[in-house]
Amino acid sequence: MIVRYGVQLEKGPFDRRTADFLWMMIFGAFALLVLSAIPIFWSPFLAVPLVFMLLYVWSREFPNAQINIYGLVALKAFYLPWAMLALDIIFGSPLIPDLLGIIAGHLYYFLTVLHPLAGGKNILKTPMWVHKLVARWIIGVQPISRGQAANDPQQERGSGVAFRGRSYRLGG
Numbered sequence: 661m662i663v664r665y666g667v668q669l670e671k672g673p674f675d676r677r678t679a680d681f682l683w684m685m686i687f688g689a690f691a692l693l694v695l696s697a698i699p700i701f702w703s704p705f706l707a708v709p710l711v712f713m714l715l716y717v718w719s720r721e722f723p724n725a726q727i728n729i730y731g732l733v734a735l736k737a738f739y740l741p742w743a744m745l746a747l748d749i750i751f752g753s754p755l756i757p758d759l760l761g762i763i764a765g766h767l768y769y770f771l772t773v774l775h776p777l778a779g780g781k782n783i784l785k786t787p788m789w790v791h792k793l794v795a796r797w798i799i800g801v802q803p804i805s806r807g808q809a810a811n812d813p814q815q816e817r818g819s820g821v822a823f824r825g826r827s828y829r830l831g832g
Contacts, residue, residue: 661711665718673721679794683786684768688713691764703757712761713768716741720769741765 674681692706692713703709723738735743745758771784 662714665714669714669718669721679791680786682794683784683790684717684772685710685714686790687768687784688764691767692760695760695763701756701760703754703760705757706760708757709761709764712741712744712758713765714761715744716762716765717769720765720773 670678670681674684688710689706692709695701696703696706696709719737719740723736725737726734727737727740727743728734729743729747733743741758741762745755745762748758749755768784772782776782
């Protein structure tokens with residue numbers, strides 16, 4: 661579920677916004693820690709709630725996507741978190757972890773999408789340190805040393821890229 665819905669979020673609403681996606685996951689993890697400190701919401705493991713948070717945000721970003729559950733029931737993505745919650749109840753899984761994820765997902769979606777659309781301020785804007793962290797740890801990209809020009813003949817053709825004023829060489 662993380663791969664399917666996380667990748668769709670990364671390629672859809674979070675395309676070219678890796679720092680915002682990372683911030684969503686950091687906020688979700690922190691919100692789940694805070695919520696699980698409340699005795700009624702206590703949960704020893706927070707992996708399932710984190711998946712449900714991701715699923716909830718995905719269902720809000722793609723509300724009209726058609727989903728098939730076990731090939732038996734077709735429904736709109738908007739209802740997927742609630743359908744998964746119902747399935748977990750039917751199969752005897754605990755209710756609290758799923759609810760924690762839905763609450764954390766709704767909190768993120770409300771603060772970043774719904775509240776600003778209603779004229780409010782984006783309270784959860786991605787901090788600059790997250791942008792810097794993502795820019796520093798670009799996977800598969802290696803900085804070119806200052807002494808080596810970006811158009812160095814030793815560099816393979818088409819393997820360089822510029823990002824935020826710095827030149828990078830792709831690959832090893």
